[in-house]
Amino acid sequence: MTNKLTTRKLTYCLFALILFPSTLVAQTAESRLRARMSRNDANGDGKLTEAEFDGPQRLFQRLDVDGDGILVIEETVAKIENARSNVADAIETPSKDATTPQRMTARQRLQAMRGNNRRIVEPDYVDVKYGEHERHVFDVYLAETDEPAPCMIWIHGGGFRRGDKSEGALFSRSFTENGIHYVTLNYRLSQHAIAPACFDDCVRALQTIRLNADKWNIDKTRIAIGGGSAGAGLSQWIAFSPDQANPLAEDPVLHESSRVTALVLLNAQTSYDYRWIKQHIPGDAWKGDGLQELFGYDVNRLDEISDQKYELIEEYSPINHLTDDDPPMLLFYRRSTDPEIAKANAMDGIHHPIFGTELKKQADRLGVSCQVFSVDSEQEKAIYHRRWELAVEFLHEQFASQN
Known part of the structure; x- marks a missing residue:
């Protein structure tokens, strides 16, 4: 191969x-x-x-x-x-x-693994370009399969200010050893360009993967997406947005669909609107530097935020776009549902399960499958520690429904 x-x-x-x-x-x-x-x-x-x-x-x-x-x-x-x-x-x-x-x-x-050479698994294709920026690259880890197989795309976290696709190598085998191709991608960070740059990047990466599906033996009709923290928000926005395929575009990449089969999310924010966060999440999570840098505003000068900036914030807050035709979701949080931890630590607040439970309320009303797990009991902690195994089972179930 x-x-x-x-x-x-x-x-x-x-x-x-x-x-x-x-x-x-x-x-x-x-x-x-x-x-x-x-x-x-x-x-x-x-x-x-x-x-x-x-x-x-x-x-x-x-x-x-x-x-x-x-x-x-x-x-x-x-x-x-x-x-x-x-x-x-x-x-x-x-x-x-x-x-x-x-x-x-x-x-x-x-x-x-000694010194400076540690990699859990090497990708089959590394730094595949999907755009002009140095961070417009992704890695491909192939499952051993003769027939076209489904694919999981993983988007790293890091508050939109740091992180790298190589982090996904740590759990690539969970997918490839179970017949699922696996792709990890980079995107422009806030210091390179504010929103919507990173959202647009991830859509284009997905479309590029689809365009090259035959090359990597990927079944382009069965692609899931997910990520941790910032990567989870980027994944949701793609999954909840209308299909961004443009069959009339000159660029063949843009002909490809941006719709996905399923979502697997870790420690996900479901809104990036500081007003929504302030209303739903106790404590100071709404003041986060990551949000300010993502959208380019100063929390100490909120009266200067323009209507156009608010429109941008609302547009790229995923929960605003959930509809009844969106894919099933599996969410894991490594924090308890106790709201007090959000009050005590803003970092716990910005990754609090309340984000997930609020999404689930809306998903339940729409009839969209949404499972949310936290760590409030020993049983739930055991589920969290088995998250990759459970994610693979979930994906196999969703992919099977596409056949």
């Missing part, structure tokens, strides 16, 4: 520190990580914002795979423990049938 591209170097020094036990320090690497993060956790809430974290900014961003600006300490440590365990199993306990080349492959994978 295609040749795997060589590993691109990424700064990810964490694994150099925590995947390999130190001979000089008695504590386990995971204990040291937990202790360090706990020291950073000045308010003792078990979570770290980027401002609280005293490590490299790039490390925080790599660990923050949901793109919501928060590291949950126990969850982060557990993730590292699991990664270390998987690598150790692959190397120290190979199967009895394993040949030397197979064992070497495991060791080579481990070595690729």
Whole structure:
């Protein structure tokens, strides 16, 4: 099929520190990580914002795979423990049938995770261009299939100000090993251009993927979309908007449909209108810098916002566009539904499940399937930890309905 591209170097020094036990320090690497993060956790809430974290900014961003600006300490440590365990199993306990080349492959994978070379999975196609800007690129991870297969498109989070498509590599296998092609994409950030730039970018990326569906053995009639935080909002806006295909356009990319089969969302905002957020979400989430930079306004000078700016904010708030023909949705939140956490921390507020439950109220009235999960009980926490498995089951069900 295609040749795997060589590993691109990424700064990810964490694994150099925590995947390999130190001979000089008695504590386990995971204990040291937990202790360090706990020291950073000045308010003792078990979570770290980027401002609280005293490590490299790039490390925080790599660990923050949901793109919501928060590291949950126990969850982060557990993730590292699991990664270390998987690598150790692959190397120290190979199967009895394993040949030397197979064992070497495991060791080579481990070595690729050292220092600056860590990538969970390499894309089959990397940095495919869909526009002129340097961030107009996406990566394609192919499932092994002879017949055209469905595709999941993942849009990274990061408050519209940071993030990278490579973060999606962490869970690409959940899809490709279950017969679903997988694409992660970049888009222009607020410092490059304010809204609607990032929304337009993601639509064009989707249309470009459809235009090249035959090349990658993608069934263009079965494409789902999703993302974390900012990526979840971009995904919703695409899914709830009318089809943006233009059969009369000179550009063949624009002939392609922008409609999707299903949505999978993590820690989603469902509106970007600060007035809606102020009304529904307790605390100061409505004042978020990310929203101000996305639309280009100053929360301290609201009386200067023009009618045209308000129209822009309303247009790109996804919940305003939900209709009865929109696709089924699956939403996961790693916060409880307790409104008090939104009052205590604006970052918890801007990722609060209230966004999802308000969307569900509207979806229920319209007859659109919308499932929302948070972490209010041990059972719900277990669901959150199984989110990728459940997402794949959900997608298979939705894709099957398209046949």
